[in-house]
Structure formats: structure tokens, C-alpha cells
């Protein structure tokens with residue numbers, strides 16, 4: 001009869017574990033709209049790293065500005081007032097608002113489609129049925145966050161998933177619809193869902209944006225303000241000329257700087273779009289990070305992957321963060337971050 005003590009021990013362990021659970025599962029509610037905006041891949045027109053104006057675009061390019069559809073957070077169901085983006089998060093650019101959940105939570109996303117295209121939200125790593133939401137319509141999505149969507153045994157206290165629109169998936173992403181959901185392990189989260197062993201989270205999108213594959217390419221071609229040279233889709237080099245290599249939608253150092261403090265436990269979530277055809281190689285100058293438990297200052301992130309890397313900045317200054325794939329770097333896939341003492 002060796003079963004009984006084993007069962008009793010298991011029960012005791014289960015009771016101990018459940019009593020040790022520090023917080024109740026929460027319902028986390030977000031109001032997110034798909035908004036049409038005019039996006040500029042190089043606002044200001046200056047190469048903030050090399051100096052001088054950004055390089056001229058090749059023949060066949062429309063310009064630096066394109067209509068896009070971005071996810072943006074609103075304060076409530078009226079969708080009248082946007083959640084303000086603090087200056088410290090201005091770098092997030094075209095990346096959608098970051099959502100947080102803890103394993104066991106329920107995530108409720110009220111979605112309003114203020115774009116001219118059918119669109120919606122799905123979350124990678126999370127089961128759910130999807131139907132496209134027509135322009136002007138709304139839908140509420142509810143996801144229960146299972147352990148199988150949370151950190152694995154070799155992960156830290158949190159991981160990230162992309163959320164996206166799966167109507168015409170790669171085209172939706174090239175149109176601009178992509179954001180991050182961070183899922184924290186139960187027992188490792190603050191009340192707001194952020195991991196308690198991290199002081200600062202920086203989700204960042206390495207994106208090859210292919211405007212020829214945007215669902216708004218027709219509208220962009222037809223707009224003389226955005227396409228002053230009246231480039232047509234049959235123009236020579238059209239496809240390659242309208243690809244932009246960006247970090248959070250910015251090229252040539254035009255991304256507002258990420259600012260972190262010396263000693264601050266900083267977690268970078270490097271999200272690579274799934275519609276690109278190249279891996280990226282983020283490289284941080286000035287500090288090192290731990291990625292997969294290994295010390296590095298650069299690593300490769302494949303198409304459709306998200307890498308998590310932890311940095312404790314110890315070297316104040318303004319530093320480069322760029323892609324080390326040479327053709328991407330030459331095309332402006334570079335940004336800066338600042339470490340303040």
C-alpha cells in the first residue's frame with residue numbers, strides 16, 4: 001500500500017502550491033482599434049546616425065510615406081480617446097500597443113475596425129476562432145491564457161507572442177497590423193502583469209515592410225501626395241524599391257531613442273515579422289545581454305520568431321542598435337538607444 005502516502009504527499013504539495021499562489025487570476029481588458037494613418041519611415045528626413053539627409057530612394061519607389069493600418073489603444077468602449085503614448089514609449093512606432101497577461105488570466109480585447117479593410121486580431125500561441133471584422137464594425141475577443149501559452153521551463157519569467165490580423169496574413173502585416181502580447185508566469189508577475197524580476201520591458205519590431213504587399217498599395221499609388229512621381233505597380237524595380245528595412249517602422253536612426261537606466265533590469269523582446277524573407281541579427285553596441293542563458297551582444301532572430309534577451313546596462317551613453325545583416329544595415333535598419341546613469 002505504497003499509493004496512499006504518495007497521494008497524500010501530492011495533495012499536500014498541491015495545497016501548498018495553491019496557497020503560495022500570490023494573486024488571483026485577473027481579467028485584463030484592452031480597447032484596440034485598427035486605425036488608418038499615414039506613416040513616414042524616416043520622419044524628419046535626416047539620417048540621425050550618419051548625418052545629412054537620408055539617402056535618395058531608388059527609381060520605382062513611391063516615397064517615404066504610406067497609408068498604413070496600425071493597432072492603437074483607446075481608453076474605453078467609446079473609442080473616443082487614445083491611451084496616451086508616453087515619451088518613453090515613443091520608440092514603439094508602428095508596433096501595436098503591448099498587452100500583458102499572466103498564465104491563468106482572461107484577456108478581453110474590444111476591437112474596433114476603423115480602417116477601410118476587413119481586419120481583426122488573432123494571437124499567436126493562443127487558440128481561438130477568427131472572423132474578419134468589417135470596416136466600422138466591432139468585436140470582442142476573449143482568450144483564456146493557459147500554461148501552454150506561458151513561459152516554458154527554459155524561459156525566464158515572461159515571453160512574448162505576436163498579435164496580428166489574419167484576414168490576408170502576410171499582407172495584413174505589411175499593411176502595419178502587428179503588436180505584442182507579453183505572458184508572464186503565474187507567481188512571477190506584478191499586479192499589472194509585468195514580470196516582477198524585470199524593471200523595464202522593451203518590445204521592438206525588426207520589420208522588413210514590403211509596401212508592394214500592403215493591402216493599401218492601390219490607395220498609396222493613387223494618392224499624388226504620397227506618390228508624387230506617379231509610380232505605377234508595373235514600374236521597373238517596383239517590388240524591391242518599395243521594401244523598407246525598419247526597426248519599429250523607422251529607418252536610418254529616425255526611431256525615437258529607447259532610454260534605459262544604468263543597472264535597470266531590462267528585458268528586450270525582439271519580434272521579427274513573419275512576412276519578411278530574411279532573418280535579422282540585432283546587435284547592441286555598448287552593453288551585453290543574456291539570450292538563452294548565453295552572454296552575447298548580437299544574435300540571429302529568424303522570420304516569425306521572437307527572442308527574449310536580458311540586459312543590465314552598465315555603460316552610459318548613446319549606442320547603436322542595428323541589424324547586422326549587411327544589406328539590411330545599408331538600407332537603414334538601424335536605431336539608437338541611450339543608457340542614462
Ligand SMILES: [Cu+2]
Pocket residue numbers: 206279280281323324325328329333
Ligand atoms: Cu535585418
